[in-house]
Amino acid sequence: MDVPDIPPFSLRQLAYLVAAADAGTMAAAAERLHVSTSALSDAITELERVTGTRLCVRRRAHGLTLTSAGAHVVGHARPLLAAARELSISLASPDGELSGPLTIACYPTLAPTVLPPLLHDFGAAHPAVELHLLEVTHEELRGRIETGEVDVAFVYETLVPGNPSRARLFELPAHVLVSAGDPLADRATVRLEDVADRDLILLDAPPSSEHTLSLFAARGLTPRIRHRTSSYEAVRTLVGRGLGYGVLVQRPLNPASYEGYPVVMKEIEPAVPPVGIDVIWSSDAAPTPRVRALIDFACSIDWPGRSAS
Incomplete structure (x- = not known):
């Protein structure tokens, strides 16, 4: 029986690099992770040593910048870390029950329409899913789906940052x-x-x-x-x-x-073109079961203006 190759680095080291890339500085990343700056810096230094590649440039007054190799590692590390988190959640959950955190972002003007059925009906159907809400503007949403900070967002069709997956929920003039x-x-x-x-x-x-x-x-x-x-x-x-x-x-x-x-x-009169309201999620990896369930639930709701979609 073949023994699988064991990589020379750990998930923790990858997580530290991703956190530093997202935060922009070692100190900010260490604060988010509740570890010392030296511990985080040492872990990234060791990751660079075992990979034989410089992954970031650290400047005390200018923060941290990923090298091309570092950006490559971070891009591959994100789905690995997400998969590891999902494995941990699934092992701790009863068979067949959806559980774990799920962060929903929504434009403020859409929140009164979109959020109540999600919190009430989806929350009642899946009580072990921890729903977290963010009311954000277009600019505040930028990049947060790509980093995994936001799982799904409810937006107007004309303002969709990045290139996420999307589904039309309804349209209203x-x-x-x-x-x-x-x-x-x-x-x-x-x-x-x-x-x-x-x-x-x-x-x-x-x-x-x-x-x-x-x-x-x-x-x-x-x-x-x-x-x-x-x-x-x-x-x-x-x-x-x-x-x-x-x-x-x-x-x-x-x-x-x-x-x-x-x-x-x-x-x-005359009628104006309707505005589409979409749900969006990351296109970089398949959605987790609870994210998929929320998307399917949102698409099944009889929203006002749904017949115009």
Whole structure:
């Protein structure tokens, strides 16, 4: 019987190198791993010795930079470390039960729609899965799926950092939001030409602001912006008080603002292109069983606007 070759390095050494690459400095990586900087540095030095290759350049004032060989090792080490973690989790789990941590990232404007069924229904079906939530912007999400810090993310189709795997969940066209007392509230539809000269309460959070302005630009219009806010609910509240109108994509069932003022959603005429909402995950390796289960669950939900997908 052939004896498998045993590599001259350990998973711990690989984990230390990956942590240093992600953190950018030895000190920051050591703090994240709760080890001393000297212990982490010594482990990477030993990894370089046994591989016979310089893996990183360390500069006290400029942090740590991977060499081409170091980047190659880190790229191969990530799936190895992920597989080792999954093996440890599976051995500690009852047969057939999904368990272990699962980090979900979501754009803030999508969170009220996407997160409740995941936390309630998926969480109830798989109680041993530890769901961790991150509300992040496009820029804050960048690179975190590739490093494994985020398992799945719920995003708008127009803002997807990197080149992840993805599945479409639903699509929704933007609508105009007005107060119940607005003269436009009695109309069946609203044209953007009807509101361009009125006060706009702009949801100033990517990609919402860019999307709203692009809808007007496509018609040769420039809206008159009265207030900007990064809060979706603040837009609804200001509109409810009659301070202007809004252009939003998400469609909450509650027909009133946070303060209780009634607001009315009006479809835009002519119809505008819908915005797609996707779930994304790493394309570098096959998803773990619990990640696959969450993706399948998300794709099975009867989301609002699902029929348009």
